[in-house]
Amino acid sequence: MNYDLFGLELNVWVDALIRVLLIVGFMTVSVMGLIYIERKILARFQRRLGPTRTGPMGLLQSLADALKLIGKEDLRPKSADPWTFEFAPYVVFIPVFLGFVIVPFLFGWQVRVIELGLLYFVATSSVNIVGWVMAGWGSDNRYAMIGGMRAAAQGISYELPLVLALLAVAMIASSLNLQEIVSAQGRVPFVVWQPLAFFIFFVAALAEMNRPPFDIPIGESEVVGGPFVEYSGFRWSVFFLAEYAALFILSAIGAAVFLGGWAWPLGEELGRGWQLILMSAKTGMLIFLVFWVRASVPRLRIDQLMGYSWKVLLPLALAQVLVNGAVLVYDWPKQVLLVTGVMGLLALFWVTERAVRQPRTRPAMTIAQSEAAS
Amino acid sequence: MEVQQIDQLYGNYVPVLIATIFGFVLVLSALIGSRLLAPFSEEREKGTTYECGMLPIRRASTNVGVRFYLYAILFLIFDVETVFIFPWALSFVDIGVQAYWAMVVFIGILAAGLGYAWKKGALQWR
Incomplete structure (x- = not known):
């Protein structure tokens, strides 16, 4: 079976090799770009200038950082477990990188259209939690251990709402194939029919990436960097490579699944140029939202974090799945989805707002103390 | 084919x-x-654990808080559940109303389990 790439008929292996190579180049450039953009945007939020010295407007800052990191000493504590410690970065990075296989950049522009795309994505991306635990366990450091355990607890807790929110959309599109999900949105993107699922997806994605305000596993003021305490040099930066790659992938998938990808609002018969503009505008908007949240929301405490996932997001996500099922089985009008979605969203905001206004009394021991004591 | x-x-x-x-x-x-x-240097001090000035006693991985395991068990249950929902979500419209109500009962039982864990305080971080 031959594949068509830029008008060339290629063997499966050659075609896959070229596509993955293109992805490697794209990922490296986009991660460097994202780091630069994040620093610039955060600086603007704090009335600073951000990087300005390296290259025009500081554009070469990320490149300089990468070179510096390659030139730094790669330390390993004597008491660390050598295999676990050295392999943790691979286990964190590879699952994230596998996500690029299904990212639908433009119509016909992806590595492969996999029929079970969403299932593949949630299955591969969740493996990197193992890498975080390996980093925490292998370092033989108490901060790293607590950080790794927190990463595991947070990762598995927010996995469920994330999967259920994506599943709610897959029910309406009745497909797990990302290209079909984009096509199924037609004139109205799924964010309109599923506002609650979109919100749950966004929050859970923030937590899965360990982005602020869910950066509890790496909280500098509590566990001084969590699982990365003992890492240095390029081995340390692999974790950040994975983080920013995941940021791009989750934003692109969110843009495709909820915001209509390359098609909405101009329809599917578009030139590549328009598709590129639409897709990058939507992905960029989600990425900007992530940076915005980082700049404006303080870090959560771990009890708030776990409670929010298990007591708020998970029941609402289950309810959303059941409501979608009822609407589809009984052929109710689609407007029911919009009304129930908005009601669920309001309920969620109300619960969150109440929790913020009347915080629980502080536990007698601080969280970090009790973790260390047990 | x-x-x-x-x-x-x-x-x-x-x-x-x-x-x-x-x-x-x-x-x-x-x-x-x-x-x-x-x-690369073979300096001995660089190989020590990052701590507040003194060497840690015992390995760090000896004991871990028990609440992490509680969440892990709960996660296991709900993860298996989502795996069940995946094939259902793609085919329930064709099967019809009884498939939907079967899933309502299934999720209802799990929701009751979640409610029980909630009431018992398993979801409360202590």
């Missing part, structure tokens, strides 16, 4: 294999580059 389907399946997952290898090679080559370029 069947041969073609298997061919397509194979064609779809070849890039997954190649991406796994490339991900590995990417990290490995960067680390080898770092090993060639970076300075």
Whole structure:
């Protein structure tokens, strides 16, 4: 079976090799770009200038950082477990990188259209939690251990709402194939029919990436960097490579699944140029939202974090799945989805707002103390 | 027809294999580059654990808070549940109303379990 790439008929292996190579180049450039953009945007939020010295407007800052990191000493504590410690970065990075296989950049522009795309994505991306635990366990450091355990607890807790929110959309599109999900949105993107699922997806994605305000596993003021305490040099930066790659992938998938990808609002018969503009505008908007949240929301405490996932997001996500099922089985009008979605969203905001206004009394021991004591 | 389907399946997952290898090679080559370029010293102090000035007693991985296990058990239950929902979500419209109500009962039982865990305080971080 031959594949068509830029008008060339290629063997499966050659075609896959070229596509993955293109992805490697794209990922490296986009991660460097994202780091630069994040620093610039955060600086603007704090009335600073951000990087300005390296290259025009500081554009070469990320490149300089990468070179510096390659030139730094790669330390390993004597008491660390050598295999676990050295392999943790691979286990964190590879699952994230596998996500690029299904990212639908433009119509016909992806590595492969996999029929079970969403299932593949949630299955591969969740493996990197193992890498975080390996980093925490292998370092033989108490901060790293607590950080790794927190990463595991947070990762598995927010996995469920994330999967259920994506599943709610897959029910309406009745497909797990990302290209079909984009096509199924037609004139109205799924964010309109599923506002609650979109919100749950966004929050859970923030937590899965360990982005602020869910950066509890790496909280500098509590566990001084969590699982990365003992890492240095390029081995340390692999974790950040994975983080920013995941940021791009989750934003692109969110843009495709909820915001209509390359098609909405101009329809599917578009030139590549328009598709590129639409897709990058939507992905960029989600990425900007992530940076915005980082700049404006303080870090959560771990009890708030776990409670929010298990007591708020998970029941609402289950309810959303059941409501979608009822609407589809009984052929109710689609407007029911919009009304129930908005009601669920309001309920969620109300619960969150109440929790913020009347915080629980502080536990007698601080969280970090009790973790260390047990 | 069947041969073609298997061919397509194979064609779809070849890039997954190649991406796994490339991900590995990417990290490995960067680390080898770092090993060639970076300075390396055998100094004893650099090999000690990062702590507040003194060496830690015992290994760090000896004991872990028990609440982490509670969440892990709860997660296991709900993860199996989502795996059940996946095939259902794609086919329940064709099967009809009884498939929907079967899933309502299934999720209802699990929701009751979640409610019980909630009431018992398993979801409260202490």
